[in-house]
Amino acid sequence: MNRSRTIRLLLAMVVLASAGWALRGYITDDTYIHLRYAHNLIERGEFSFNPGQGSYGATSPLWIFGLAFLLKIGLPPFVAAWLLGCFCGLLMIIVLDNILERMTFSAFWKGTLLLLATADVWFLRWTFSGMETPLATAFLLLLLWPLVTGRDLGWGVTREALWRRYLSWGVVAGSAGLVRPEFMILAPLALPWLLWFEYFRAGSVGGISGRHTARPHGPLLAAMAGWALVVVPWLAYAWHAFGRITPGTAAAKSSVDPASFMEILQYFLMALKQLAATQGILWMVILLLIVLVLVRNSRNLDTIWEEVEQEGNSYDEQRQLAAGHGPWSVWGPVALLGIAGTWFVVLLGGYAVKQVWVISRYVSPLAPVLLLAMALIAEWLMNGQRVGPRGRRMGSGVLIGGVVLTLLGNVWIFSTMVVPHAEKFPRGVRECYWGLGEWLSENTAEDAVIAALDIGAVGYASERRVLDLMGLVSPEILELGRRIGFQEMVASGAWLETRELGSGRRPDYFVDRSEGMPRWEGKTLHGVRFELIDSCIIEGVGLREPQPWTVALYRLVSVDNKVSDSAGG
Secondary structure (H helix, E strand, O other): OOOEEEEEEEEHHHHHHHHHHOOOOOOOOOHHHHHHHHHHHHHHOOOOOEEEEEOOOOOHHHHHHHHHHHHHHOHHHHHHHHHHHHHHHHHHHHHHHHHHOOOOOHHHHHHHHHHHHHHHHHHHHHHOOOOOOOOOOOOHHHOOHHHOOEEEEEEEEEHHHHHHHHHHHHHHHHHOOOOOHHHHHHHHHHHHHHHHHHHHHHHHHHHHHHHOOOOOHHHHHHHHHHHHHHHHHHHHHHHHHHHOOOHHHHHHOOOOOOOOOOHHHHHHHHHHHHHHHHHHHHHHHHHHHHHHHHOOOOOOOHHHHHHHHHHHHHHHHHHOOOOOOHHHHHHHHHHHHHHHHHHHHHHHHHHHHHHOOOHHHHHHHHHHHHHHHHHHHHHHHHHHHHHHOOHHHHHHHHHHHHHHHHHHHHHHHHHHHHHHHHHHHHHHHHHHHHHHHHHHHHHHOOOOOEEEEEHHHHHHHOEEEEEEEEOOHHHHHHHHHHHHHHHHHHHOOOOHOOOOOOOOOOOOOEEEEOOOOOOOOOOEEOEEEEEEEEEEEEEEEEEEOOOEEEEEEEEEEEEEOOOOOOOOO
């Protein structure tokens, strides 16, 4: 390993370790859901939140398997979640560094790109939250691997058969779907871009005529076989065990009614705003670089396309071309931008159609892909045969400005928003949800059923059966909420008539979260009176929701059925 590579890897690891120390103890309520799934997987051999009731209420089965392994070897739960994040963060660094090592960037820019990816504030936040984001980021980078392997050789003359490479790629693509559910769709949609790139790479050996011998069926079938090898068994298991092949989270977070065009547009704009908050500077730099490429010192597009057609030269002739004019430098950035654009359209568009509120960990894995695309476009722009000093200065200025703004923005957000949130929110989870869960564990019967809006810490600490009013792990609630709407279901008390499937019992207690004073105290709905037992305040549920929330625990007491539903409130 050369000295510059050693230095950049050490620097990236220092950044990762420093953030890990600053965010130690950070954990979300969803992390507890993963931990309870992992615990039941070890203790009962089942994929479930409530014992004996299989449910597809977790978005990342592969993450749960990793947690289960660490718990099995004896690590405490919170240490296991934090350490798994460290391992996956390190995996992202290693994969990205191996990609960069195959690029023609200078050592300085390789180090800069690795630092930018590692220091991304959203990557660091979710890496040490106990959630699956760092693993999703590493898998997305692995899906780009065909773009940087065998890049100097053409279709059919690589050092390895293409079908072997794409068989491995298919296995990775299938495994990615077990990390984040959107990968089930997004990973296959990256394949056409990769095969399209292989088609143009074939011209590096036989020129334009070499493309006529390029046949995509071999790598295409291999990729499909690798993908099916992982996905089909899991989908078969999910259908048998849960009666569904997609996580309940997707249905629970989406709207019950078909969206109108204006509603879809509204959600898309909200998702776009979230993307701008997390990666806006990178997209802006990429757009500016594309403009510079198109303008290229006032040259017209015909000149640029003449350079693109140079890839029809023979391989030996291309080796003599200046940097920035081979098929890789032209079509590699296009393929990367194509994958990034497909991710953007499908992910944000799909969530808009389903009316799902996009959060930063959904879009965070895309940042390293944008960094690579930005750097490749800049390399083509500044190293072309006909680029003058002015073009290089303009490109360098855009890059340096983007790097500085990105780093300063990351430092500011991390220090003023993420670190305070990482200290305040877990404390509230421990004092409120975990504390109420411990009370339930000590003061309720073992067969008691707890209804809750946030189920993670309450379910994990109480070890009681949970009726999930968001429908993630309770199919009976999911069906009801999808039929009448989740907010209406909770507000009307319709869930009070529901029996938890595993026990056949109605809920005995209720853990609510709302703004202001406890909203159910003294009310009676559907013959059930809400008796307030305890309440507490939790602050900063999210960076976009810093306001305090009231968490209240109620005992649900059956009263005379003749009592009006409006009695008491």
